[in-house]
Amino acid sequence: MKRLKSPLFLGRWARPPAGDILRVGRRLALVDADGKWLAGNASGTGVGAARPIVHQGSVVGQLTLQAAPSSGRELDAAFLASQTENMAFAGLAALAFSLLAAWLLARHLLAPIRDLARGARQIADGSLAARIQVRSEDELGQLAANFNEMAERLGRVEESRRAWISESSHELRTPLAVLRAEIEAMQDGVRTPDPATLARLHKQVQQLAKLVDDLRLTLDRDPPGGDLEQRLVMPVAILEETVGTFRERYAAANIGLDTSRLVDLGWRVRGDAGRLTQVFANLLENSLRYTDAGGQLRIAAQVNKRELLLEFDDTAPGPSAAALPRLFERFFRAEPSRSRAFGGSGLGLAICQTLVEAHGGRISAARSTLGGLHIRVELPLERA
Structure with a gap:
């Protein structure tokens, strides 16, 4: 076969x-x-x-x-060889799976990090409109959201800076133009340097100096607490004295001053009397400019726990709903024509906020029950 x-x-x-x-x-x-x-x-x-x-x-x-081999060693060797082969296959499979999982995980983790790096480079290059995609709700997603919020705030700061430069240039240009015109008129012989002309020049210089000082105050993001004379002062007495300096101007504008609720019980705060006078003068000046003839300003004082509350309420006209939250912004004017007519720079309330916060207090604005503006100043009282 x-x-x-x-x-x-x-x-x-x-x-x-x-x-x-x-x-x-x-x-x-x-x-x-x-x-x-x-x-x-x-x-x-x-x-x-x-x-x-x-x-x-x-x-x-x-x-x-x-017949099967009778030697146990041969069986052991055969079993070991089989197990070695199985373990090698399992190890290779586990390694391949681990590499795949590591690649997927690295891709998932590195993608948002690359986005953050790219966005940071764009911000560093001046592109404040850079935004990154929020891919998840985990820590990396929260980081991306925080980055976008930071970029949004930087954009607003940049817009505010440009607006500040534009407004500052405009406000500084006005007194400088007047000074230049007056000086050139004297150089050309059109005007003589008599006391009236010198008085006008001096007034413009004072206005310019005040504007520069106001700009410095509003630029200090760190409140000027180091410049304050930290003494025990009586703010109600300071306010009463400041009101006295405005009574003639209010009477001339036919605006009443109601201080019947301004009672001084000896309340004291730690601060600077000169700076508090500046705050109260700015608030009185603001009401004088924006209150119609025949109206009034009502001032009241009271204590709430450990804080002194000073409230200023005037009559119509009141700020619009859109203007109310912006009253403490630099150069903001609720009625630009009226403010400019009185020589206002739009820095008064911004200065008040800076100085009140430097004293550890708060200032806020709302619609008044009298029809105009309500200003609330809160100052921490000195503990006895």
């Missing part, structure tokens, strides 16, 4: 399956009817089992299985 080649005849039987610890495939053999070896294990010893191969009713051969 012609021999058959084992790979073609036995197929999968000639190859040990993966994980075949007992190596069954290596112990299989094919013999003919006379017991001659044809394929498989050629040792032909230790046959453990045999199965006849029948063709057309006749036995043409046998498939034999050699």
Whole structure:
């Protein structure tokens, strides 16, 4: 009988399956009817089992299985080899999965960081309109949102700076133009340097000096607490004295001054009497400019816990809803034409806010029950 080649005849039987610890495939053999070896294990010893191969009713051969090895070492070696192969495959699979997971995680983490870096470079280059996409709600997403908020605030600061420069230039230009015109007129002989002309020049210089001082105050983001004379002062008495200096001007404008609720019970605060006088003078000046003839300003004082409350209420006209939250902005004028007519720079209330906060207090604005503006000043009282 012609021999058959084992790979073609036995197929999968000639190859040990993966994980075949007992190596069954290596112990299989094919013999003919006379017991001659044809394929498989050629040792032909230790046959453990045999199965006849029948063709057309006749036995043409046998498939034999050699007995399993009796040595425990061979079994251990076979088991160890199988486990090593399995562990190697599992390790490679775990490594591939770890690399994939690490790549995905790095991509997830680095994308917002790259966005932040790109946005920071744009901000550094002066592009304050730079914004980054908020990709999540975790810490990185919160960081992106904070970055956008910072950029928004920087944009507002830049707009405020440009507006401040523009308004400052305009306010400084007016007294300088008057001084230049007066001086050129004297140089051309049109006017003589008489006392009236010199008085006008002196007034413009004083106005210019006051404007420069006001600008310095409003530019100090750190309240000028170091410039304050920290003494025990009586703010109600200071306010009464300041009101006295305005009575003639209020009477000339036909605006009443109601100080019946301005009672001084000796309340004291720690601060600077000169700066408090400046605050009260600015508030009185503001009401004088914006209150219509025939109206009035009512001033009251009271104590709430450990704070002194000073309230200023005037009559119509009152600020609009849009103007109310902007009253303490530098150069803001609720009625520009009226403010300019009285020589106002739009810095009065901004200076009040700076100085009140320097004293540890607060100042706020609202619509008055009298129809005009309500200003509330809160100052911490000195503990006895």
